[in-house]
Amino acid sequence: DIQMTQSPSTLSASVGDRVTITCRASQSISTWLAWYQQQPGKAPNLLMYKTSSLESGVPSRFSGSGSGTEFTLTISSLQPDDFATYYCQQYNTYPYTFGQGTKLEIK
Amino acid sequence: EVQLVQSGADVKKPGESLKISCKGSGYSFTSYWIGWVRQMPGKGLEWMGIIYPGDSDTRYNPSFQGQVTISADRFVNTAYLQWRSLKASDTAIYYCARVSDYNAFDLWGQGTMVTVSS
Numbered sequence: 286d287i288q289m290t291q292s293p294s295t296l297s298a299s300v301g302d303r304v305t306i307t308c309r310a311s312q313s314i315s316t317w318l319a320w321y322q323q324q325p326g327k328a329p330n331l332l333m334y335k336t337s338s339l340e341s342g343v344p345s346r347f348s349g350s351g352s353g354t355e356f357t358l359t360i361s362s363l364q365p366d367d368f369a370t371y372y373c374q375q376y377n378t379y380p381y382t383f384g385q386g387t388k389l390e391i392k
Numbered sequence: 393e394v395q396l397v398q399s400g401a402d403v404k405k406p407g408e409s410l411k412i413s414c415k416g417s418g419y420s421f422t423s424y425w426i427g428w429v430r431q432m433p434g435k436g437l438e439w440m441g442i443i444y445p446g447d448s449d450t451r452y453n454p455s456f457q458g459q460v461t462i463s464a465d466r467f468v469n470t471a472y473l474q475w476r477s478l479k480a481s482d483t484a485i486y487y488c489a490r491v492s493d494y495n496a497f498d499l500w501g502q503g504t505m506v507t508v509s510s
Contacts, residue, residue, distance in 0.1 A: 286454075319496035321437075328487055328500035329429075329437065335494055372437055376495040380453035381427075383437040 287311050287375050291384035297392040302363045306387045308356045308373035317377040320349060320358045323370045323386075332371075333358065363389075394418035396426075396488055396501035403507045404478050411474040412504045414488030421469035422446040425491035428462060428473050431503075432484045442491060443471055478508045 288311040298304050308318065316336040321329040331340045333349040336356060346361040360367055368391050373384040399413040414426065427442040441452040445464040452462070461474040471488055486504050489497035 317495065321497070323437075328503055329489075329497070330500070331492075331496055331498050334492070334496040334498075338494070340496075340498065374437075374439070374496070379451050380441075380455070381439045381495075383439060386436040 286380055287314060287378055287382055289373055289375055289382050289384040291371075291373060291387045293387060294385065295388045295390060297390045298363055299392045300363050300365060304360050304363060304389065306358045306371055306373075306389075308351075308358070308384050310354045310356075310375055313353045314375040314377035316352050317375060318349075318351070318356050319374045319376065320347075321372045321374065322367075323372065325369075329372065394499060396490060396499055398486075398488055398501040398504045401505040401507070403509065405510055406479055406508055407477050408508075409474070409476050410478055410506065411472050412486060412506065414471045414473075414501050416469045416471075416490070419490075422466045426464065426471040427489050427491055427497060428460075428471075429487045429489060429497070430456075430484045431487065440473070440486075445469075445471060478506075480508050480510075482506060483508050 290309045292307045318336045320333040323329040332343050337349045348359050370386045370388045372386050397415050422445045425442045425444050428440040430438040440456045441462050443450045443462045443464050445466045464471040488501040490499040492498035
């Protein structure tokens with residue numbers, strides 16, 4: 286299986302900050318990567334697909350980049366609703382695996 | 393409205409069987425793969441497998457193969473996740489999700505909490 290490793294596991298930041306979450310794959314996945322946001326007690330929500338494509342309805346302060354084995358999700362200016370847990374997922378090879386998650390906390 | 397609606401929470405004893413459901417509406421259910429994702433208490437997301445309701449073609453995560461059965465009934469627009477003999481370690485929230493045209497999960501059910509306890 287392809288292992289997905291996110292860093293950091295926890296990130297403390299303030300409203301208005303710019304933050305970046307990194308996701309590394311154990312082997313190349315081209316650009317077949319998605320990012321999800323999960324609020325406590327809710328189902329995950331798709332933010333980005335194919336590394337850098339913004340899902341419909343997702344604010345433009347979210348952006349993604351990378352290819353091969355290293356990827357990033359950047360939030361340009363944190364809003365209160367952004368404090369949540371973020372997961373990357375590769376869909377290059379079955380089984381389609383998730384990272385362990387990054388919890389974004391209010392500083 | 394395009395949505396996936398899952399069956400309600402369930403409490404079972406170890407060794408019991410269970411089948412939970414995920415009903416799609418508002419779109420062509422048979423044209424999109426449906427996946428199942430496990431989230432154990434306080435933990436991350438785990439991809440269990442996917443099924444194409446149009447022909448019931450299925451892909452399992454080897455970690456879950458033999459432990460669960462994924463099925464679908466295209467006539468009632470519903471996918472299922474089934475256990476023959478539950479264990480305490482099956483306690484988790486189980487989400488169904490639609491696989492989009494670009495292979496990510498773009499539509500999620502609300503989740504089904506399964507509790508296995510003696």
